[in-house]
Every structure is written in structure tokens, then in C-alpha cells.
Amino acid sequence: MVFSYLPFVFAFLPLFFLSYYAVGHFFGTKGKNVVLFVFSLIFYAWGEPVYIVMMIYSTILDYTCGIMIEKGEKEGNITKKRIFLGVSLAGNLGLLAIFKYLMMMVTTLNSLTGLAIPVPEIILPIGISFYTFQTMSYSIDVYRGKVKAQRNIVNFGAYVAMFPQLIAGPVVRYETVERELNQRTESIDDFAVGARRFIIGLGKKTLIANIMAQTADALFKYAPSSLGMVGSWVAIIAYTFQIFFDFSGYSDMAIGMGRMMGFHYLENFNYPYIARSVTDFWRRWHISMSTFFRDYLYIPLGGSRVSKPRWLINIFIVWFATGLWHGASWNFVIWGLYFGLLLVLEKFFMLKLFEHSKVFSHILTLFFIVFGWVIFTQESVGGILEYIKAMFGAYGRFGIGDTNAVLLMQHSDVNTIFIIALCAAILFSTPIAKIIKEKLVAKGNGQLPTVAAVAYDIGVFAVLFLCTIQLALGAYNPFIYFRF
Amino acid sequence: MYMCYNPNKKVEKVVYLRNKIFVSVFCVFILGVMISAPLNAVLTHLEIVKTANVGNVIEVEKVYEEGTFGAPLFNAIEEGKRSVADVYTNYIPFYVNITTAAKSVEYTLNKSFAAYLLEKGNELVVLTPVDPGENEDSSDATTDTVIEVPKYIPQGKAEYIDDDSFYRYYKVAVQLEENGPTEEFYARVPEKSQAELYEKMELQAAKINDFASRMPEVNWYVFPVTCFEDSEVFKDLVPSESKYNIFHSFLDKLDDGIQYDFVKIDSYEDKLTKYYRTDHHWNVYGYTEGYTRIASMFKENYPDIEIRVPEINTFNNEVKMYGSIDLALSDYTMYDIFAAADFSLPKHTSIREDNVSYGGKNTTEQSFFIYKNGGYNTEKSYNHYMQFYRINRELTYPENNTGRNLLIIGDSYCPPLLEPLASHFDKTYVRYVDNNFEMPEYKYEDLINEYGITDVVLVQISSRVYCDYFNDSLLKLN
Numbered sequence: 001m002v003f004s005y006l007p008f009v010f011a012f013l014p015l016f017f018l019s020y021y022a023v024g025h026f027f028g029t030k031g032k033n034v035v036l037f038v039f040s041l042i043f044y045a046w047g048e049p050v051y052i053v054m055m056i057y058s059t060i061l062d063y064t065c066g067i068m069i070e071k072g073e074k075e076g077n078i079t080k081k082r083i084f085l086g087v088s089l090a091g092n093l094g095l096l097a098i099f100k101y102l103m104m105m106v107t108t109l110n111s112l113t114g115l116a117i118p119v120p121e122i123i124l125p126i127g128i129s130f131y132t133f134q135t136m137s138y139s140i141d142v143y144r145g146k147v148k149a150q151r152n153i154v155n156f157g158a159y160v161a162m163f164p165q166l167i168a169g170p171v172v173r174y175e176t177v178e179r180e181l182n183q184r185t186e187s188i189d190d191f192a193v194g195a196r197r198f199i200i201g202l203g204k205k206t207l208i209a210n211i212m213a214q215t216a217d218a219l220f221k222y223a224p225s226s227l228g229m230v231g232s233w234v235a236i237i238a239y240t241f242q243i244f245f246d247f248s249g250y251s252d253m254a255i256g257m258g259r260m261m262g263f264h265y266l267e268n269f270n271y272p273y274i275a276r277s278v279t280d281f282w283r284r285w286h287i288s289m290s291t292f293f294r295d296y297l298y299i300p301l302g303g304s305r306v307s308k309p310r311w312l313i314n315i316f317i318v319w320f321a322t323g324l325w326h327g328a329s330w331n332f333v334i335w336g337l338y339f340g341l342l343l344v345l346e347k348f349f350m351l352k353l354f355e356h357s358k359v360f361s362h363i364l365t366l367f368f369i370v371f372g373w374v375i376f377t378q379e380s381v382g383g384i385l386e387y388i389k390a391m392f393g394a395y396g397r398f399g400i401g402d403t404n405a406v407l408l409m410q411h412s413d414v415n416t417i418f419i420i421a422l423c424a425a426i427l428f429s430t431p432i433a434k435i436i437k438e439k440l441v442a443k444g445n446g447q448l449p450t451v452a453a454v455a456y457d458i459g460v461f462a463v464l465f466l467c468t469i470q471l472a473l474g475a476y477n478p479f480i481y482f483r484f
Numbered sequence: 485m486y487m488c489y490n491p492n493k494k495v496e497k498v499v500y501l502r503n504k505i506f507v508s509v510f511c512v513f514i515l516g517v518m519i520s521a522p523l524n525a526v527l528t529h530l531e532i533v534k535t536a537n538v539g540n541v542i543e544v545e546k547v548y549e550e551g552t553f554g555a556p557l558f559n560a561i562e563e564g565k566r567s568v569a570d571v572y573t574n575y576i577p578f579y580v581n582i583t584t585a586a587k588s589v590e591y592t593l594n595k596s597f598a599a600y601l602l603e604k605g606n607e608l609v610v611l612t613p614v615d616p617g618e619n620e621d622s623s624d625a626t627t628d629t630v631i632e633v634p635k636y637i638p639q640g641k642a643e644y645i646d647d648d649s650f651y652r653y654y655k656v657a658v659q660l661e662e663n664g665p666t667e668e669f670y671a672r673v674p675e676k677s678q679a680e681l682y683e684k685m686e687l688q689a690a691k692i693n694d695f696a697s698r699m700p701e702v703n704w705y706v707f708p709v710t711c712f713e714d715s716e717v718f719k720d721l722v723p724s725e726s727k728y729n730i731f732h733s734f735l736d737k738l739d740d741g742i743q744y745d746f747v748k749i750d751s752y753e754d755k756l757t758k759y760y761r762t763d764h765h766w767n768v769y770g771y772t773e774g775y776t777r778i779a780s781m782f783k784e785n786y787p788d789i790e791i792r793v794p795e796i797n798t799f800n801n802e803v804k805m806y807g808s809i810d811l812a813l814s815d816y817t818m819y820d821i822f823a824a825a826d827f828s829l830p831k832h833t834s835i836r837e838d839n840v841s842y843g844g845k846n847t848t849e850q851s852f853f854i855y856k857n858g859g860y861n862t863e864k865s866y867n868h869y870m871q872f873y874r875i876n877r878e879l880t881y882p883e884n885n886t887g888r889n890l891l892i893i894g895d896s897y898c899p900p901l902l903e904p905l906a907s908h909f910d911k912t913y914v915r916y917v918d919n920n921f922e923m924p925e926y927k928y929e930d931l932i933n934e935y936g937i938t939d940v941v942l943v944q945i946s947s948r949v950y951c952d953y954f955n956d957s958l959l960k961l962n
Contacts, residue, residue, distance in 0.1 A: 005569075006569070006572045006573055006576070007568050007569050007571075007572040009514070010514060010517040010518050010521065010572050010576070011518055011521075011568060011572055013514065014511075014514045014515050014518045015518070046565060049558060049561060050558075188500060188503050188504050188507055189499065189500065189503050191503075191507050192502075192503035192504075192506045192507050192510075193503075195506070195507065195510050196506070218649065221649065226680075413647075415593075415594040415597050416593045416594045416595075416596065416597040417590060417593055417594055419597070420593075447498060447499055450498075453502055454502075457502070457505075457506050460506075461509065461510075461513075464510075464513070468517075468576075468582075469582055469583070469586045470586075472573065472576060472579060472582055472583055472586075473583055473586055473814075
């Protein structure tokens with residue numbers, strides 16, 4: 001099930017909250033966690049009834065490992081701690097290796113060695129990259145003594161299976177929600193803030209990302225040589241906004257729903273397209289994943305406090321893993337390494353160059369990001385090169401003066417609604433609305449002036465209404481991060 | 485829910501009040517839909533209220549094969565999911581009004597930009613293959629000095645509406661008579677330009693010529709079912725989208741030994757008479773002409789053939805058909821009247837495409853019985869054209885004794901023609917072209933020899949015939 005789905009918005013969500021607050025009223029946080037766990041399993045089973053077994057396996061594995069690691073700590077038995085940490089890591093990474101990467105490994109081995117090992121056809125369980133990372137981070141944090149092992153399996157199950165962030169993140173670390181998992185309170189204020197955030201996320205997804213996706217996907221069906229210059233640029237720009245509003249919209253909905261039930265997840269995006277360097281971009285994009293790799297891979301490898309060659313190796317290991325995390329395909333690895341290379345170049349000299357001109361640095365960063373999405377979307381090196389050739393005019397179709405370019409636009413949903421959505425995408429990629437809100441709050445002595453507050457809420461409800469219409473129309477509704 | 489505001493602080497109190505109002509409205513809206521959708525579904529099923537069926541069919545996402553682990557349970561779960569999705573889509577209060585209004589707004593918003601692109605496209609020169617025969621009679625036109633009274637020539641207007649991954653849709657409006665009523669219909673046009681299709685067209689023509697030349701004793705007939713975009717009328721209407729030249733270039737490329745013909749669309753009247761307004765197929769008059777033209781080609785080789793003249797059953801003009809384009813656009817404002825041709829055929833047997841024998845029972849006869857007695861499905865999503873005729877894969881006329889067998893390679897245009905065309909042969913084999921239909925690879929000669937085929941006819945939509953638009957026109961023949 002996805003959030004931008006009418007049965008989710010109008011059946012699952014209200015039923016969940018009714019049960020959550022009803023049970024919570026009588027049984028407190030423990031009761032709420034039971035409801036959360038059960039509904040999360042239903043939510044997951046809606047899409048993958050069979051693969052629920054994997055998630056339960058991951059839950060039991062890390063629940064047990066967490067307790068055993070803590071026991072080892074209490075007993076002063078480091079070997080025991082290490083063994084159970086190893087079991088947790090091997091269990092989770094093994095799950096990923098089999099269900100996410102086995103096909104890629106066999107295909108690569110076949111092409112490198114000329115062997116003909118049959119490629120197993122394995123369907124990727126939804127959200128496996130997210131929940132395995134979460135459970136691993138839990139075991140590591142117990143090992144490091146940062147958190148206590150969770151003794152209640154339902155509480156732990158509720159953490160792992162928690163539906164708001166189960167299938168597309170953000171990666172919520174156990175330490176973030178440890179306290180709230182055991183004891184949390186909800187309020188009208190939290191519920192309202194969460195509901196607004198949920199609606200805004202739904203709007204980002206339904207009213208911007210889906211419209212961008214329609215055009216991008218229609219255009220990506222063509223070979224780059226057919227797209228020409230105008231088609232390839234329109235497609236990649238549409239995709240640039242699609243992936244941001246799709247993923248950040250999902251994160252908003254997750255954070256919003258978490259808030260509605262008393263959880264305070266950390267932010268996952270911070271206007272990444274206003275970044276003035278690639279380094280800055282990665283501080284703003286998918287923050288929960290980049291900080292995960294920083295804390296659980298880069299720093300344990302020694303981070304930057306090592307020799308320069310070793311530091312370079314560390315960087316490329318981290319970005320190799322980042323790329324691979326996004327998908328079992330070599331283009332994702334190239335994409336990760338591409339950003340690793342850019343970050344190294346920035347550290348060596350580019351950041352100093354960027355200091356000279358804010359405009360130049362912003363434009364160049366945007367170019368690097370967009371170019372990165374080209375690598376992200378093309379499945380082969382040949383495809384990437386072809387696409388870049390098309391972007392730089394190797395296949396003509398420069399614009400409105402070319403019949404085929406015009407026809408291409410006509411049938412790829414480049415229409416008024418697309419242009420409106422594109423304008424909204426550009427506008428909401430910047431913090432303009434946030435700045436205006438902050439100024440109004442400053443003027444209103446710490447709160448939005450009544451007129452602005454009422455207008456804002458009406459606007460939020462208008463977004464909810466428009467989303468309902470858009471979903472009722474059965475509009476195009478793919479989730480990019482669903483497959484990770 | 486716990487309250488955590490401090491009433492002593494004025495700011496917090498105002499914020500709390502605002503949030504309380506917000507949460508109340510939010511809950512009323514969400515819970516309102518949560519309750520009213522299933523209620524509406526129940527009341528509709530009890531026939532207490534009427535909910536318009538707009539043909540939005542929700543299908544099960546997955547089907548677990550019988551015999552696999554837990555299949556009955558998983559299939560029941562999938563059916564449950566489908567029902568929930570159906571209730572929370574089709575039974576949401578005011579669903580039809582909301583979607584219709586939204587579509588209308590979407591259309592209005594997009595209209596101007598779409599028109600701009602269309603105009604821009606029309607201004608530009610499209611690369612088209614030259615058709616040498618196109619203007620050969622024009623030199624004679626000036627020799628006559630008689631001044632004619634200007635005749636009313638209908639001028640249509642095409643509005644671009646929508647597209648999918650294969651087609652662009654236009655709504656065409658035309659006055660057939662001066663000051664007469666405006667007639668409207670849809671046109672569905674392949675999204676690729678002539679220039680893009682030209683290369684494929686040459687390959688397709690070469691392939692058909694190759695087949696024909698390999699077995700010269702077999703008679704080959706090609707019948708591309710003309711679409712509006714293949715006509716000169718459409719060429720004047722939306723020049724950039726016209727497929728007129730490629731259509732005729734293809735026919736010119738066919739070897740002399742191959743007979744071909746096509747339904748004529750020389751005017752708007754032809755289009756409106758022979759084709760549905762809301763569906764891309766030909767109607768009873770279109771396919772009757774199609775049958776007559778194909779049978780005439782047969783007659784050139786077999787003079788004994790008597791071309792049949794069918795009786796047209798209009799079923800009292802009561803059968804409303806909302807065609808494939810209505811469905812594609814989710815717009816049910818326009819419809820057609822369904823009618824069918826009764827060819828009064830002699831006794832014959834048929835085997836359905838799915839290999840189920842009907843024991844000699846003619847399924848078209850069953851359809852006529854149902855329609856004449858008013859027992860047909862009246863849902864808007866029901867496509868009468870597709871449902872009236874069955875797809876037979878083998879037809880036998882046991883009393884014919886003609887010594888000839890026919891192979892029809894056809895698509896959704898051929899079902900109404902199968903039985904009448906087969907009536908001129910002993911046995912007729914049908915290979916139905918469909919992207920989803922798994923076919924073993926055939927060697928062309930083996931297929932012909934295996935069935936003792938004497939005649940092969942291609943009856944498919946024009947774009948499939950001239951450029952193998954879906955890469956399936958000739959199945960897996962090699």
C-alpha cells in the first residue's frame with residue numbers, strides 16, 4: 001500500500017487512528033504499540049503478503065541479538081557481544097544480498113567469466129533496504145551502548161514495522177524514537193501539525209511529483225536520439241523535480257503521521273536544490289541515509305582522521321555503498337562514485353572556486369545534480385553517453401521550431417497543467433514559503449497573524465481536496481523510492 | 485488524546501484553538517468519506533440509491549495460480565483488496581460529478597497550450613514520402629470554362645484532447661450541411677509521425693512481398709482497415725498528423741501479385757457513416773463494405789463466389805455503445821448506436837480462440853438472439869462491438885466443397901467478417917494478432933502446407949498493416 005492511495009487515506013488511516021486512540025485510552029503506550037504493530041503488518045501485507053516473513057525474521061533476529069549483546073555487556077563478555085553483532089549484521093546484510101543483489105551478482109559474474117549460471121528471479125521485498133538498515137543500526141547502537149536493548153518484542157516490532165516510514169523512509173534510528181516508543185504523549189497541537197505535514201506531503205506527491213512523472217516517463221520511453229535536445233532536457237528536468245517531490249513528499253507524510261501519533265522523526269530534506277555545492281547538497285538530500293552511512297560506515301572506517309590515500313579510499317567505499325543501496329544495478333554504483341568524485345574534487349579545490357560567485361556555484365551544482373539524475377535513470381554506460389549527447393544537441397530537435405519536438409511535447413503531457421506544476425515545483429524547491437511564514441510569525445509576536453493562519457489552513461484543505469480529486473481521477477501514481 | 489496547552493498563555497491558547505478547529509475539520513472530512521463510501525456502495529447494491537457506473541473497473545492486482553501454496557487464501561485476500569479499492573474509488577460521494585468537473589477543468593486549462601502546440605506543429609513542414617500519383621488529375625481542371633456555383637464543402641475542426649503511449653486523441657466537429665447541425669466524433673491517431681514510421685513501412689512491405697513470392701501458388705490479399713488519419717479529409721484537417729502518404733506509399737510498394745483494397749473515406753459523411761464516433765473500430769456499414777471488398781477480391785480468383793448482402797439489424801436503435809475512446813478519455817458524453825449485420829449464413833461449425841468447441845452452435849446467432857430480446861448488458865463500460873462477435877480460430881462450412889482453405893491474419897477489426905468470409909471456403913483458419921497472445925514461431929511455408937491453405941488475407945488496422953505498429957502484424961511467421 002502507498003500513502004497516495006484512496007483506500008489508505010480514507011479507510012486505513014482513519015481506522016488506524018480510531019483504534020490507536022481507543023486502545024491507547026485504556027491500555028496506554030503498550031496498547032498503542034500493539035495497534036501500531038498490527039496495522040503496520042496489515043499495511044505491509046497489503047502489498048507483499050508473502051514477504052512479511054522477511055520482516056518478521058529481521059525483527060526477531062535483531063530483537064534477540066540486541067538482548068544478547070546487552071547481556072554480553074553486562075557479563076563483560078566482549079566475544080559474546082561481537083558474535084551477536086556479527087550475527088545481526090550477517091543476518092541483515094545476508095537478507096539484502098539474497099533478495100536485492102543476488103541477481104546482479106550472478107549477471108555480473110556471468111558476463112565477466114562467460115559462465116551461464118542461471119539468474120534467479122527474485123522479487124525485491126518492499127522496503128527491505130529501509131528496515132534492514134534500521135534493525136542493523138539498532139544492534140550497532142546497543143553494541144555501542146548508545147541505547148538499551150528493547151525487552152518488549154511488540155515495542156520492537158512496532159519500531160521495525162512502523163508503517164509511516166516502513167517502505168520509503170526516512171531511515172529512523174532506534175535512538176531517535178527509543179524514549180517515545182516506551183512512553184509518549186499526543187496532543188491536539190502535535191496532531192494538527194502532523195496532519196498539515198501529511199497533507200502537504202500528499203500534495204507534493206500527488207500534485208507535483210505525479211504530474212512531473214507523467215511527462216518524464218512518457219519521454220523516457222524514447223531513445224535519446226528520438227528525444228533530441230529539447231526532449232532530453234524536458235525529461236530530465238521533469239525527473240529532477242519528480243524524484244525530489246516524490247521522495248520528500250513521502251518523507252513529509254511519514255513525519256506527519258509519526259507526529260500525529262506522538263513520534264518526532266528527524267527531518268530528511270532541507271531544500272536540496274538550493275545547495276551551492278555538492279557537499280551542501282548531500283547535507284540537504286536524504287539526510288537520514290547520508291548520516292547513516294556517515295555514522296555506521298565512514299566514521300568506523302576512520303573518516304578523515306587517516307592518511308590522505310586511506311581517506312580517499314574511505315570516501316569511495318562510502319559512495320560505492322550509497323550507490324549500491326539505491327539499486328542492484330551498476331548505473332547506481334556509477335552514480336554513487338560520481339558524487340564521491342565530486343566531493344573529493346570539492347574538498348581539494350572546487351569549494352574555494354565556489355566562494356567567488358554564489359550564482360555560479362549554484363548553477364554548477366544544479367548541473368552536477370541534474371547530470372547525476374541522468375546516470376540514475378539510464379541503465380547502461382552506453383545509455384548515459386547517448387543521453388548526454390542528446391542533451392548537447394547531437395540529435396537535433398532544438399525546440400519549438402521542430403515538428404517532431406512539438407509532437408513529442410504534445411504527446412508527453414507537456415501541457416498547461418505540467419507548466420503550472422513545474423512553476424510550483426521551482427517555487428517550492430526554494431524556502432520562499434518558509435521565509436514568508438517566518439517573517440509573518442516574527443511580525444505576529446511568535447504566531448501567524450489570524451488572517452494568514454486561516455488562509456494557510458484553507459490552503460492546506462484545498463490541497464487535500466485537490467489530492468482527493470487527482471487520486472479519484474486515477475492519475476499516474478508511481479513511487480520512485482518504493483523499490484529501494 | 486491529551487491536552488498539553490497552557491491556558492495562561494494567550495498565544496498558545498490561540499494556536500490551540502486554531503489547531504482544534506483544523507483537527508475537527510480534518511477528522512470530519514476523512515471520517516465522512518470513510519463512512520459514506522461503503523454506505524453508498526451498500527445502498528447502491530440494494531438499489532436504494534443509484535450510482536452512475538463510469539466504467540472505472542478496479543481489477544485484482546495479482547492472481548495466484550491454482551495449485552500454488554496458499555492460492556485460495558491469497559486470491560481471496562486479493563479479491564478483498566479489490567473490493568476495498570472499488571468502494572473507495574467508485575463509491576466516494578459525488579465521484580462522477582467530481583471527476584467530470586475535474587476533467588473539464590483539466591481540459592479547459594490544457595486546451596490553449598495544446599492548441600498552440602498543434603498550431604505550431606501544423607505550421608511546420610512534415611517530412612513525408614512523395615506520392616507521385618497524388619495530383620495527377622489536377623492539370624485537367626482548368627480546361628473547362630463553365631462557372632460552377634460554389635458548393636458547400638464541410639470544414640471540420642479538430643481539437644487535441646489527450647494521448648496515451650500509442651495514440652493522440654482529437655475531437656472533431658463538422659457541419660455536414662450548410663447551417664445544419666454540428667456532428668462530433670473522436671479521432672485516434674498513431675502518435676508517431678509519418679517520417680518515423682516510413683522506415684518500418686518499407687520493411688513491412690518487403691516482408692509481405694517476400695512471403696507472397698515464396699509461395700506463388702497461394703493468393704495473397706491485403707486489407708488495411710482505413711482509419712480517419714489515412715484519408716485526404718484528415719490530411720486537410722490536421723496535416724501534421726496525416727498518415728495519408730505513408731498509407732498509399734505502402735500500397736504502391738506491394739508486388740503486383742498481391743491484391744489489396746481498403747474502405748474508402750472520401751468525406752466526413754463517409755467517416756460518420758462507416759465508423760463509430762466514440763470507438764476506433766468500423767461499424768456495421770464499415771465492415772459490410774469491408775466484407776464486400778474482400779469478397780470481391782476473392783471473386784476475381786474464384787468467379788463462383790456469390791457476394792452476400794446482409795440484413796442490418798438496428799435493434800430498434802436502442803443499444804447505446806460507449807466506445808473505446810469514451811473509455812480511454814473517461815468521458816461518456818457522446819455515444820453510438822450499435823447495430824449488427826446478419827449475413828444469413830449456411831450451416832457451419834466454429835472453434836473459439838480459446839479452444840472451446842461450441843458443438844456447432846453459432847455464437848453470433850446467440851448474440852442476435854440476446855440483442856433482439858433486449859437481454860444485452862447495459863453498462864457503459866460494456867463494449868458491444870467487442871462482445872457481440874466471438875473470435876473463432878477455425879471455421880468449417882461442411883457443405884461447401886470448394887477445395888479451397890483460407891487463412892485470416894486479423895486483429896479486432898476482423899471478428900464481424902470471420903463467418904461471412906469463411907463461407908466462401910471449406911475451412912478457414914484464423915490467427916488473431918494480439919500483443920498479449922503467445923504464439924509459437926511458425927515457418928510460413930509449414931503453416932500453409934499444414935493446413936492446405938490456398939488464400940491468405942490480412943485484415944488489420946491500417947497502421948498495423950503498413951508499418952507493423954505493434955510489432956505483431958505477421959505474428960511469428962518467418
